[in-house]
Amino acid sequence: MPTSFKSPxxxxxxxxxxxxxxxxxxxxxxxPPEMKLLYQSIKCDGYTMPIVVYKVPGEDKYEIVDGYHRYTTMLRHKDIYEREHGLLPCSVIDKPAEERMASTIRHNRARGTHDVNLMVNIVHELKDAGMSDAWIMKNIGMDADELLRLKQISGLASLFKDKEFSHAWS
Structure with missing residues (x-):
């Protein structure tokens, strides 16, 4: 394996x-049915995928990037907690907030569904952080139409601030 990059x-x-x-x-x-299935999977197979976390600077805490439902399964089920001695297998990444948000979305989109309002909030936060539409589309796996729809749903003019519009409305 090349030493220039080592996966977490x-x-x-x-x-x-x-x-x-x-x-x-x-x-x-x-x-709920899929959460029951996740519990059953962890009960029968153990944790087969690590939780992806970020070390919170200056604290003895980690923030989840991916694996929230595997994390809550341990919190909600004493049998899992006891079997695993309260320990979760974690892959630690060190990226800025906008990269962690993008990573969360990439992980989720590969296997889950999203709450539209929370997606609108994420797009807004990424735009506020200075991320371009091209960056958002590339890093979250979104096409231009989907990004436009999320911006339209938000009703926030600030999400369109970098767009040039036709003078047809003048």
Whole structure:
């Protein structure tokens, strides 16, 4: 393996669940039947995928980038917590907030559904952070029409500030 890049998965850490916290921007929701299935999967197979986390600077805490529902499964089910000794397998990444948001969306879109209002909030936050439409589309896996629809749903003119419009309305 080249030494210039090493995927975080090659360095999984066992982190106490109490040191892990949810992020404030995850738009992914899992319906109750699928949550039951996730519990069953973890009960039968164990944790087969690590939680992706970010180390909060200056604190003994980690924020979830991906794996919120696997995390809540441990919190809600004493049998899982006890079997795993309260430890979650974690892959730690170190990226700025906008990159973590994009990473969360990439992980989620590969397997889940999203709450439209939370997606609108994320697009707004990314635009406020100076990310271009091209950056958002590339890093979140969104096409131009979907991005436009989210901006339209928001009703926020600030999301259109970098667009040039036709003079037909003049």
């Amino acid at each position: 998965v090659w360095d999984i850490k066992a982190i106490p669940v109490e040191k892990i916290q949810a992020n404030s921007y995850n738009p992914n929701h899992v319906a």
